[in-house]
Amino acid sequence: MVFRRFVEIGRVALINYGPQHGKLVVIVDVIDQNRALIDSPDMVRTQINFKRLSLTDITIPELPRTPPKKVLKKAYEDAEVEQKWANSAWGKKLAVRTKRASLTDFDRFKVMVARVKKSSIVRRELGKLRRGKA
Amino acid sequence: MKLWATNEVRAKSKFWYFLRKLQKVKKAHGQLLAINEIFEKYPTTIKNYGIWVRYQSRTGYHNMYKEYRDLTLNGAVEQMYDEMASRHRVRFPCIQIIKTATIPVSLCKRVNTKQFHNSKIKFPLTTRKIRPPSRSLKTTYKASRPNTFV
Numbered sequence: 035m036v037f038r039r040f041v042e043i044g045r046v047a048l049i050n051y052g053p054q055h056g057k058l059v060v061i062v063d064v065i066d067q068n069r070a071l072i073d074s075p076d077m078v079r080t081q082i083n084f085k086r087l088s089l090t091d092i093t094i095p096e097l098p099r100t101p102p103k104k105v106l107k108k109a110y111e112d113a114e115v116e117q118k119w120a121n122s123a124w125g126k127k128l129a130v131r132t133k134r135a136s137l138t139d140f141d142r143f144k145v146m147v148a149r150v151k152k153s154s155i156v157r158r159e160l161g162k163l164r165r166g167k168a
Numbered sequence: 169m170k171l172w173a174t175n176e177v178r179a180k181s182k183f184w185y186f187l188r189k190l191q192k193v194k195k196a197h198g199q200l201l202a203i204n205e206i207f208e209k210y211p212t213t214i215k216n217y218g219i220w221v222r223y224q225s226r227t228g229y230h231n232m233y234k235e236y237r238d239l240t241l242n243g244a245v246e247q248m249y250d251e252m253a254s255r256h257r258v259r260f261p262c263i264q265i266i267k268t269a270t271i272p273v274s275l276c277k278r279v280n281t282k283q284f285h286n287s288k289i290k291f292p293l294t295t296r297k298i299r300p301p302s303r304s305l306k307t308t309y310k311a312s313r314p315n316t317f318v
Contacts, residue, residue, distance in 0.1 A: 037292035039318060055301045064289050065214050066237045066281075079212040081239055084293055089318075099287045100213065 039089040041070065044097035046115050047087040056128070058090075058119060060110065063100045071100065075107045092118050172245050172265065176203060186264075208240040216281050217244035218271040223252060224262040231266070235278040241268060293318060 039045070045061045054077075063071040065081055072087075073079040079100075094113040101109070119125040137145070169186060173179035180203060184195040214237060221232045234251065236244040245265065252258040273285050295316045300306050 037294070037318060040290045040292050042290040043287070051299065051301050063214055064284055065239065066284060071212070071214060071239075085297065087293075088296075089293065 039091060041084065041089065042093065043099050044094040044109075045089055046092040046094065046119070047072070047089050049082065049086055050088045051086040056132075058115065059087075060094060060097070060106065060115075061087075062097070062106070073103075073106055075103075075110050079103075090119070090124065091122070170206070170268075172242070179203060208242065211240050214239060215244075216271045216273065216276050217241060217268060218276075219244065219248050219268050220266040221248065221252070222264045222266055223256070223258045225256065225258065233277070235271065235276055235281045237281050237284055241270075244268070 041061060041064065043061060043063060047059055047061060049055055049057045049059060049072075057074065057077070059072040059074045059077070059082075061070045062073040062079065065071060068083055068085075069081050070084060070087065071079060072082050092113075092115055094109050094115065097109055098105070120129065169183060171179060171182050171186065173182050180200060183200065183203075184198070187193060187198070217236045217238060219234050219236065221234060223230060223232065234248055236247045238244040238247060245268065248265075249260060249263065252263055253260075276282050276285070296318050297316060298314050
């Protein structure tokens, strides 16, 4: 078993528990065995337990230890963390999940209509193939 | 006098406890002038705290020096109390904090704090416990066995 995701300065992680659940943050320093200092362009620098973090594959390379907020913001944008996250499979899955959770009844109706439409097209083609074979 | 207590009432009581050991004055004869909470000046920077402790064990009094890495002095003191309770079974009333200080990196003694003095620190999280993002989403039964690899 090889470890691919490391706790390091510049590692982007997702908070998976607590009031800030779902937020992307950057590990900016390690306090001790259980806690890290995390930071994000729109939050105050805080400590968090590693148990509340899910490490991602995204890192900000060459990030100095506990950088000033300006430096962090710039490095965050230069490394295109948000874009990389939105393009990653994990990020896309989470986006779909949040979208589904935020649908109104009308949206769900629209989804149902679209699904029915799509499946009717598919079944029509399938019927043609079946009749063609038979 | 700097002391640690969970509330103001306990703080005043502890104040008189320590003052009685320093001067011949009791709460009945004395007057408390001011009690102020000290807030951490830089709660977003990591510091190495050294805490000198005098504690009472089952067989006598001992001194200890302990080091903690934390953002705030209160956090380090809390860690100290937790550690004393777990490692030595010493409870709050039997612990006296002699001195606390932020220790510069070159003067830290304990290997446990020194191992984090590495600007290129890097380590994997070897096991991952998957848990629901809030207690309300907890279920008793799961459909499949959890995989704790990272």
